[in-house]
Amino acid sequence: MRDEPGAVANGKRLDKTCKSERDRHSLSSVPTFNPANQGVSQMTVEQLKALKQIADAIIESVKAAGPLGAPGGTIYAALMAHGCTLNQYEQIMAGLVRAGKLRKSGECYHVA
Secondary structure: OOOOOOOEEOOEEHHHHHHHHHHHOOHHHOOOEEHHHOEEOOOOHHHHHHHHHHHHHHHHHHHHHOOOOEEHHHHHHHHHOOOOOHHHHHHHHHHHHHOOOEEEEOOEEEEO
Protein backbone atom coordinates (compact mmCIF):
# COMPACT_ATOMS: atom_id res chain seq x y z
CA MET A 1 0.00 0.00 0.00
CA ARG A 2 2.89 2.37 0.61
CA ASP A 3 3.73 2.86 -3.05
CA GLU A 4 0.35 2.94 -4.72
CA PRO A 5 -2.97 4.66 -4.08
CA GLY A 6 -4.89 1.45 -4.88
CA ALA A 7 -4.57 -0.25 -1.51
CA VAL A 8 -5.88 -3.78 -1.10
CA ALA A 9 -8.86 -4.60 1.13
CA ASN A 10 -10.38 -8.09 1.24
CA GLY A 11 -8.64 -8.99 -2.00
CA LYS A 12 -10.04 -5.92 -3.79
CA ARG A 13 -8.19 -2.77 -4.63
CA LEU A 14 -9.40 0.15 -2.50
CA ASP A 15 -9.67 2.42 -5.53
CA LYS A 16 -11.95 -0.09 -7.28
CA THR A 17 -14.11 -0.48 -4.15
CA CYS A 18 -14.46 3.28 -3.83
CA LYS A 19 -15.11 3.65 -7.56
CA SER A 20 -18.05 1.26 -7.46
CA GLU A 21 -19.41 3.05 -4.42
CA ARG A 22 -18.87 6.42 -6.09
CA ASP A 23 -20.97 5.31 -9.01
CA ARG A 24 -23.88 4.78 -6.65
CA HIS A 25 -23.08 7.29 -3.91
CA SER A 26 -20.83 10.23 -4.62
CA LEU A 27 -18.34 10.91 -1.85
CA SER A 28 -18.91 14.59 -2.43
CA SER A 29 -22.50 14.21 -1.22
CA VAL A 30 -21.55 12.86 2.21
CA PRO A 31 -22.59 15.51 4.75
CA THR A 32 -19.97 17.29 6.78
CA PHE A 33 -19.79 18.26 10.43
CA ASN A 34 -22.12 21.12 11.22
CA PRO A 35 -21.13 22.90 14.47
CA ALA A 36 -24.56 24.56 14.70
CA ASN A 37 -26.20 21.11 14.94
CA GLN A 38 -23.42 19.69 17.14
CA GLY A 39 -22.97 16.72 14.86
CA VAL A 40 -23.38 15.31 11.40
CA SER A 41 -26.30 16.60 9.38
CA GLN A 42 -28.97 14.14 8.27
CA MET A 43 -27.71 11.32 6.07
CA THR A 44 -29.76 8.97 3.97
CA VAL A 45 -29.61 5.23 4.54
CA GLU A 46 -27.72 4.88 1.27
CA GLN A 47 -25.14 7.47 2.34
CA LEU A 48 -24.67 5.72 5.70
CA LYS A 49 -24.15 2.38 3.93
CA ALA A 50 -21.63 3.95 1.55
CA LEU A 51 -19.75 5.60 4.42
CA LYS A 52 -19.60 2.28 6.32
CA GLN A 53 -18.27 0.48 3.25
CA ILE A 54 -15.63 3.17 2.76
CA ALA A 55 -14.64 2.98 6.44
CA ASP A 56 -14.43 -0.82 6.28
CA ALA A 57 -12.24 -0.60 3.15
CA ILE A 58 -9.94 1.89 4.89
CA ILE A 59 -9.61 -0.36 7.94
CA GLU A 60 -8.85 -3.40 5.76
CA SER A 61 -6.27 -1.40 3.81
CA VAL A 62 -4.58 -0.28 7.01
CA LYS A 63 -4.49 -3.93 8.17
CA ALA A 64 -2.91 -4.95 4.86
CA ALA A 65 -0.18 -2.33 5.33
CA GLY A 66 1.26 -4.38 8.18
CA PRO A 67 3.19 -3.27 11.25
CA LEU A 68 4.66 -0.13 9.68
CA GLY A 69 1.18 1.27 9.19
CA ALA A 70 -0.52 2.95 6.28
CA PRO A 71 0.59 6.46 5.33
CA GLY A 72 -2.29 8.90 5.53
CA GLY A 73 -1.25 10.52 2.26
CA THR A 74 -1.62 7.24 0.40
CA ILE A 75 -5.09 6.66 1.85
CA TYR A 76 -6.09 10.21 0.97
CA ALA A 77 -4.74 9.84 -2.58
CA ALA A 78 -6.85 6.70 -3.13
CA LEU A 79 -9.98 8.44 -1.82
CA MET A 80 -9.26 11.73 -3.59
CA ALA A 81 -9.08 9.92 -6.92
CA HIS A 82 -12.75 9.11 -6.41
CA GLY A 83 -14.02 12.50 -5.34
CA CYS A 84 -13.20 12.65 -1.64
CA THR A 85 -12.21 16.11 -0.44
CA LEU A 86 -9.49 16.75 2.12
CA ASN A 87 -12.12 17.83 4.64
CA GLN A 88 -14.11 14.61 4.13
CA TYR A 89 -10.94 12.51 4.41
CA GLU A 90 -9.95 14.24 7.66
CA GLN A 91 -13.44 13.75 9.10
CA ILE A 92 -13.57 10.06 8.15
CA MET A 93 -10.11 9.36 9.58
CA ALA A 94 -10.77 11.35 12.77
CA GLY A 95 -14.02 9.44 13.22
CA LEU A 96 -12.27 6.10 12.83
CA VAL A 97 -9.65 7.15 15.39
CA ARG A 98 -12.33 8.44 17.83
CA ALA A 99 -14.29 5.21 17.40
CA GLY A 100 -11.20 3.22 18.35
CA LYS A 101 -10.95 1.47 14.99
CA LEU A 102 -7.62 3.09 14.03
CA ARG A 103 -4.83 4.87 15.82
CA LYS A 104 -2.55 7.48 14.34
CA SER A 105 1.20 7.53 14.90
CA GLY A 106 2.92 10.40 13.14
CA GLU A 107 1.57 10.37 9.61
CA CYS A 108 0.69 6.65 9.61
CA TYR A 109 -2.45 4.84 10.67
CA HIS A 110 -2.54 1.47 12.44
CA VAL A 111 -5.43 -0.84 13.32
CA ALA A 112 -6.30 -0.26 16.97
